Amino acid sequence: MNIPYSPYSETLQLAARSAIERAEAIVELVRTAGFQSIENLSAQFGVTPQTIRRDVNSLCDRGLLRRRHGGVDVPNNGENLAYTMRQVLHIDAKRSIARRVAHEVPENASLFFGIGTTPEQCALALAEHSQLRVMTNNINVAVALSSNPHCEITLAGGRIRNLDQDVVGSEAHSFFGRFSADIGIYGVAGVAEDGTLLDFSSDEVHMRTELTNHCRQRFLVLDHSKFGRSATVRGGHITDASVVFTNKPIAQELENQLHEAGVRLIICSDPLLPRNFRRSG
Missing domain, CATH: 1.10.10.10 (Winged helix-like DNA-binding domain superfamily/Winged helix DNA-binding domain)
Structure with a gap:
């Protein structure tokens, strides 16, 4: 009609x-x-x-x-927002990041997914990729990809955080260490001015560290609101990533650090390039 x-x-x-x-x-x-x-x-x-x-x-x-x-x-700075609230906050930016990540991920890849709403959006954007092998502690990611019959999914076991729909307890700490993946896709609660990565619990930092230690490429996905945002637990640095995906230009000092470390910075308002194109550096 x-x-x-x-x-x-x-x-x-x-x-x-x-x-x-x-x-x-x-x-x-x-x-x-x-x-x-x-x-x-x-x-x-x-x-x-x-x-x-x-x-x-x-x-x-x-x-x-x-x-x-x-x-x-x-x-309160010591508390994260409810997951359902984070799902809708800056949603257009997260979807833009997710579309670019999906463009960068080849078919037949093995992937780690961390917790958070931006990795969840990346999973939704990858739902039609063929022959993915996915390991994750993010239940929403597993659900997003489960509609694809050609996607193999392994979910971490342990205590579920009901409100966040993820698994980060001590039972899951060794999960990512049992595998080796082509690409790890992960987010953070915040990035300090010096590039230090911040989260809200030691469990979250431990799982993220294990994820990044056991994949060949590390895709850090975060919208502009995470830069300068406070959280309570330090762990890792923005230059640990292979590629940083965000939706707006970042502080020049951080951009210089990424350049010196050989980390690609992709501002997701950039036009998409052919899948086989890779920028130098």
Whole structure:
């Protein structure tokens, strides 16, 4: 059935997109600059205080921000956001990264997948690749790829973190060490100014370290919000990767470190290149 064009439907779509983009920008501003008053946010975004209150009330109800008198702040640094909230935050950036990762992964590859929402998006983008062999502790990745009958999946055993849908307990610590993979795809909670990688628990760092130690290429996937984001446990460095995929240019100092270490940096707004093309360095 053909639905007739209506300027009102187009206006509603633009308004909805504007609201989503404003909500993401509010979260990013608060996480970067700290506490923001309702009045300041209203001035920053050129909308009424009532509109901003609706935005921040929704964001607080979803766990993305925390209410404080007269405004909003970030949740406690020692806690990550709920997984369902992280799945929708910066989703366009994560999908852009995932499409580029899928372009870089050949058919018939063996892959490690780490935890997190960006690796999950990479798995969704790879769901039609043929003859993949996948080892992961990320249940959402396993589900995303299980629709492909030609994908062999091995899932880590152990205690499941119910809310995050992954396995990171001590029973799983030796999992990645039992295999050798062509490519490891992993994310992090944050990247410090000096390039140190950050996560929210020692278990997460241990699993990520094991993953990167047992694959031939290491694909670090992270959207722009992870740069400068705080988390409590240090482990590894951005230059440990073979390739870093993100969606916006990064700080020049970090880019210089990657260049000196021979690590490829792919900004995923770049046009796709032929699959057999590889940049020098």
